[in-house]
Amino acid sequence: MTVIEVSNLQKRYGDTAAVRDVSFTVERGEIFGILGPNGAGKTTTVECVAGLRTPDAGTITVLDRPPRDHELRRLVGVQLQEGQLPEKTTVREALELFSAFYPEPADWRALARELGLGDKLGTRFAKLSGGQKQRLSIALALIGDPRIAILDELTTGLDPHARRDTWDLIEGIRARGVTVLLVTHFMEEAERLCDRIAVIDSGRVVALGTPAALIAEIAAEQRLRFRPSEPIEDALLLALPEVTEVRRHGPRIEVVGKGELLHTVIALLAGRGIIAADLRVEQADLDEAYIRLTNREPLAEER
Amino acid sequence: MGLFAKITRNELRLFLREPLVAFFSLAFPTILVVILGSIPEFREPSEALGGVTVISLYVGIALALGLAMLGLQFMPTVLASYRERGVLRRVAVTPVRPVTLLGAQLAATLVMALVSGILVLAVGKIAFDVNLPGQPVGFLIAYLLCGAGVFAVGLLVAALAPSGKAGNAIGTLLFFPSMFFAGLWTPREVLPAVLQRIGDFTPLGAGERALHDAAVGQWPALLPLAVLLAYVVVFGAAAARLFRWE
Incomplete structure (x- = not known):
């Protein structure tokens, strides 16, 4: 009721x-x-x-x-x-x-x-x-x-x-x-x-x-961080259906996406002879989920 | 006990928990009468005052003083702080309407004023042989109308003041000129004619005049009563229109 x-x-x-x-x-x-x-x-x-x-x-x-x-x-x-x-x-x-x-x-x-x-x-x-x-x-x-x-x-x-x-x-x-x-x-x-x-x-x-x-829904999301051995354009990564977002942190790249994210990204890189150094794979946690849903930084007290 | 009586009792209890409020509204008008009554000349009939004693005048002024402190300073402070602190909103989500709380606050203020006034009259009579009002019904009407006029002004202050502190500041600002015209510093009866005339159109000046008339045994003149009624209607309506509940 x-x-x-x-x-x-x-x-x-x-x-x-x-x-x-x-x-x-x-x-x-x-x-x-x-x-x-x-x-x-x-x-x-x-x-x-x-x-x-x-x-x-x-x-x-x-x-x-x-x-x-x-x-x-x-x-x-x-x-x-x-x-x-x-x-x-x-x-x-x-x-x-x-x-x-x-x-x-x-x-x-x-x-x-x-x-x-x-x-x-x-x-x-x-x-x-x-x-x-x-x-x-x-x-x-x-x-x-x-x-x-x-x-x-x-x-x-x-x-x-x-x-x-x-x-x-x-x-x-x-x-x-x-x-x-x-x-x-x-x-x-x-x-x-x-x-x-x-x-x-x-x-x-x-x-x-x-x-x-x-x-x-959110936890299905993954993120990869790595340092490519050669430069690669964002557009190439974003063209992959699994990828939703690409962020740059100096020489490091952060790729956010769903599904077989790791496999498709590595395959793309391998096809171009690029090696992903210092590769890290992360699953989104609850705080991540919240930020993704609301597109905002959490307040300090919420950490 | 009915709900309104319970809320009023609660408001009274809160009044009495403020030591300054309790002292100034309940005791101070009587203390003023005691201090002035201790001066021997003030107990002698004065020709300048048409044969009445100074102390008998100050009994009426002390009544107006009690109403002014409660109605212009304390009540607006309480109501504005209730809005500021969200008390009115808190009540708005219960079956009790916030206007009931406001009414109970007014009732509690009136009870405080009545206690203070009875104390003034009793001490004036017992200690200084000031006659009780010669026209008791007229006196009560003058007193209640003066109270209603002052409370209406206080309600408008409460309606407009954004915080308890602001309510108190505005009330205090109104308090001093109001009490001047009521004769707190110099009895109205010996003020220059032009100041008397201005005072006739202030709530406490008109109130004191009506109280004085009834104290000496006459019906209060029509002008002060009409002035007080006008304050009740005009300021009361403005307060009702402008009162913000949050």
Whole structure:
């Protein structure tokens, strides 16, 4: 059963097109990831789904309703990237107050325990660590006992340990039967958690599928690095159907491609009496896959 | 307890956790009355003031002071920081509408102002024998209308200020001239006529005049009440139109 359907979404801010063409569907009970670099349009997309922004074009339905339908505020829990609380509110006060917002709230005490905030109830928001603030934010997204949880950049700024704890939490949320729409710019996070991923870049969906399928597609890609004994033109290499890209690094050549790449390139070189010295063969890894999909350098923190 | 009452209680709690806000809004107007009331001449009827004591005037001014600090400085700061910190957005994705939070903040501000005002009247009566308002209904109407006018101006500040700090700065900038016309430094009644006339068209000048009328037992004059009502309508409508939720 489809719970979220986004088709041909577009959203501009002044002259900047934040979202150019985004379509995807989310099925009930799955963890659906929206992956992409900063500025790709991920947050704008989920803000439209959450009813915070009005799309310029395209349609969105959430649980068969338009995203601004007030009824959805009860059925959809949202954790915002920059949703803060007043500094001097305590964890208990925030949980108590937000549970009063909903007609049939979850038990906030149990939720606090589950999220490891049981001994922080008296602590003020400003005194919480980054990880604790994130967990409180997740708790507030779940406090109305929602059918869908939208979680935006959940683990950004967390240390690796806290990040792994948060991943366990998300899997726990799914186990309760909640559909999760997760925004992230970590490939590893998407691979670990998501049933399906839409990779967004420059406001468009550039790939959509299960993590395994996306990786398989990319991992088929290989790269050769070698130093030719005699000069060779790029055009000759690019003429081979297996080759997708040729890069030069001083005297060295890097050839990217698929299939029987090694054999065809060596055959071409051999036919011209060229020897490939210092030959290295590499398979693309996850980071590679991500860069290939989004055509951007990863941020330092993603390495 | 209803939801609105719960949110209001939460806002009140947050007010009281700011020591400066709690001190200046709740205690400071009363302290002003105590300090001025300790000066013997201020407790004598003054001919220049038409036979009333200086301290009785300052009771009304202290009420206006409480409203001005809360409505022009503290409330806009809180609301602008709620926008800046994404609290309004956070609430927008729950079944509660952000305007409910705004209403609760106004209600909490009014409760703070009422507590501060009752304290001023009680201390004025008990310590310095300042008569309670001779026209209590008129006094309450003048007080609430003055509060509404000041809060409407404060809401427009909150609507336009990009951050909590900016909200506080704009509010403070408005606070000093407003309180001048309310007579904080020199009672309005002894200001030159032209300044009195200007003051009649400021929210706190009009408010103080209406409060003074009711304190001495008359119905407040129509002009100050009309001025206050105009502030509520004009600034309230502008704030409602211009308020940015994010």
